[in-house]
Amino acid sequence: MSTDKVWTAGMLVIGDEILSGRTKDKNIAQVASWLQVQGIRLTEARVVSDNMDAIGEALNALRERYDYVFTTGGIGPTHDDITVDAVAKALGVPVVIHPEARAILEDYYKDKPGGLTEARLRMARVPEGAELIPNRMSAAPGIRHGKIHVMAGVPNITAQMLDALTGKLEGGAPLIAETVGCWVAESEVADALREVEKAHANCQIGSYPFFREGKTGANFVIRSTSRDDLESAVDTLCEALGELGFDFTPGGI
Amino acid sequence: MSTDKVWTAGMLVIGDEILSGRTKDKNIAQVASWLQVQGIRLTEARVVSDNMDAIGEALNALRERYDYVFTTGGIGPTHDDITVDAVAKALGVPVVIHPEARAILEDYYKDKPGGLTEARLRMARVPEGAELIPNRMSAAPGIRHGKIHVMAGVPNITAQMLDALTGKLEGGAPLIAETVGCWVAESEVADALREVEKAHANCQIGSYPFFREGKTGANFVIRSTSRDDLESAVDTLCEALGELGFDFTPGGI
Numbered sequence: 001m002s003t004d005k006v007w008t009a010g011m012l013v014i015g016d017e018i019l020s021g022r023t024k025d026k027n028i029a030q031v032a033s034w035l036q037v038q039g040i041r042l043t044e045a046r047v048v049s050d051n052m053d054a055i056g057e058a059l060n061a062l063r064e065r066y067d068y069v070f071t072t073g074g075i076g077p078t079h080d081d082i083t084v085d086a087v088a089k090a091l092g093v094p095v096v097i098h099p100e101a102r103a104i105l106e107d108y109y110k111d112k113p114g115g116l117t118e119a120r121l122r123m124a125r126v127p128e129g130a131e132l133i134p135n136r137m138s139a140a141p142g143i144r145h146g147k148i149h150v151m152a153g154v155p156n157i158t159a160q161m162l163d164a165l166t167g168k169l170e171g172g173a174p175l176i177a178e179t180v181g182c183w184v185a186e187s188e189v190a191d192a193l194r195e196v197e198k199a200h201a202n203c204q205i206g207s208y209p210f211f212r213e214g215k216t217g218a219n220f221v222i223r224s225t226s227r228d229d230l231e232s233a234v235d236t237l238c239e240a241l242g243e244l245g246f247d248f249t250p251g252g253i
Numbered sequence: 254m255s256t257d258k259v260w261t262a263g264m265l266v267i268g269d270e271i272l273s274g275r276t277k278d279k280n281i282a283q284v285a286s287w288l289q290v291q292g293i294r295l296t297e298a299r300v301v302s303d304n305m306d307a308i309g310e311a312l313n314a315l316r317e318r319y320d321y322v323f324t325t326g327g328i329g330p331t332h333d334d335i336t337v338d339a340v341a342k343a344l345g346v347p348v349v350i351h352p353e354a355r356a357i358l359e360d361y362y363k364d365k366p367g368g369l370t371e372a373r374l375r376m377a378r379v380p381e382g383a384e385l386i387p388n389r390m391s392a393a394p395g396i397r398h399g400k401i402h403v404m405a406g407v408p409n410i411t412a413q414m415l416d417a418l419t420g421k422l423e424g425g426a427p428l429i430a431e432t433v434g435c436w437v438a439e440s441e442v443a444d445a446l447r448e449v450e451k452a453h454a455n456c457q458i459g460s461y462p463f464f465r466e467g468k469t470g471a472n473f474v475i476r477s478t479s480r481d482d483l484e485s486a487v488d489t490l491c492e493a494l495g496e497l498g499f500d501f502t503p504g505g506i
Contacts, residue, residue, distance in 0.1 A: 016459050019295045021286030033274030042272045047298040077440035078460040079447035119443030187330035190372030194332035207331040
């Protein structure tokens with residue numbers, strides 16, 4: 001396996017509550033940041049409603065394109081939790097009760113009123129052939145099926161599942177980033193940014209304007225998989241900003 | 254035009270900074286909430302990087318499927334702002350300078366150092382045939398081209414553009430929602446939720462669990478386009494929760 005391979009991931013956020021605006025998604029940013037550290041690049045994310053066809057179609061599109069797929073949402077015990085069924089249908093496999101998941105749930109609910117009800121047992125259902133992704137926060141596990149990772153929608157639980165996956169996925173060189181902040185309208189340095197990026201083929205520069213304390217500023221984020229290339233691009237950018245007469249702040253504002 | 258038509262929208266969030274996890278997207282929730290009030294349902298959202306092909310492909314998929322498309326991000330003056338070019342390419346039209354946008358920018362920059370530079374003039378570029386979406390916060394306007402609405406990535410500016418569009422798009426009956434909160438593990442009421450939803454065809458019920466103050470609870474959100482159906486479903490749900498012996502909180506916890 002070449003070390004230059006860029007490992008890619010697609011993400012699927014599932015839930016009517018995101019598309020209604022009721023709940024602000026936190027999982028795209030959380031999964032994206034985690035993937036950076038694993039050396040895997042989040043290349044696309046999609047948000048779909050709690051609908052079998054919408055989930056299945058998006059999942060199939062993402063798994064065809066990327067090395068990994070991560071889903072969040074829709075794996076609880078209620079009627080609107082249909083992710084497992086939709087994933088199984090998309091993969092063309094039946095839904096089965098995972099014996100280990102059943103054991104975890106039996107243990108978790110043994111002292112709780114009602115015990116392991118049929119609704120709770122729903123959380124042991126997996127697409128046939130799946131492994132579990134444990135989480136320490138609640139009994140319901142996540143699910144891995146080949147390149148697909150099915151995780152919870154509640155961000156704290158998603159975090160537990162990501163923690164369980166840390167270091168276990170093959171990835172490439174992580175993308176590293178440096179930020180340079182400047183009290184400047186980005187339009188004043190647009191040419192300089194373009195030239196610095198052109199001169200450093202292995203680096204990308206993003207420009208993120210803001211309005212703060214009544215003033216206009218921007219953070220310039222330089223990203224690369226190479227520490228040397230990154231530092232060289234940062235140096236060139238700082239030099240260019242200095243020549244234009246702007247004060248800049250390494251690390252960002 | 255039937256009043257029963259469900260008006261749909263797709264959303265395209267454009268930007269490497271979202272997919273790297275550096276910036277948490279706030280625009281999906283913002284646009285989603287705004288669309289609810291317009292009687293338009295956000296049905297799908299996609300996040301793609303600052304890449305011509307990725308933007309074009311996602312835009313074409315969304316505009317084929319939905320009545321409206323909203324994009325955020327990538328319309329500033331810097332080299333990584335390629336949304337206008339990507340939209341024009343996807344539509345098969347040239348990029349032109351919009352005379353009104355040029356006039357706005359000329360006025361805005363007339364007293365500023367450098368004046369209307371070439372980089373700043375980039376913000377007057379539109380796909381041929383476009384109209385402007387004004388914003389009061391910065392000079393750079395948003396762009397409407399048929400069903401496509403191209404907006405800023407900075408959430409405060411996006412908000413200004415949405416404000417300018419308020420009441421101007423044809424929509425259907427807005428989806429209204431009521432929330433009932435309950436200190437209960439959602440698995441204990443999964444059957445009741447399913448039955449209430451089944452008995453009220455024009456309503457959807459979402460179940461959103463949380464952990465707070467060391468306890469498990471859930472908010473149940475009932476959505477409908479009909480006030481009567483919504484209230485009937487809320488009554489039935491509250492009755493069912495009461496019969497099961499749970500305290501519930503109208504309005505949510």
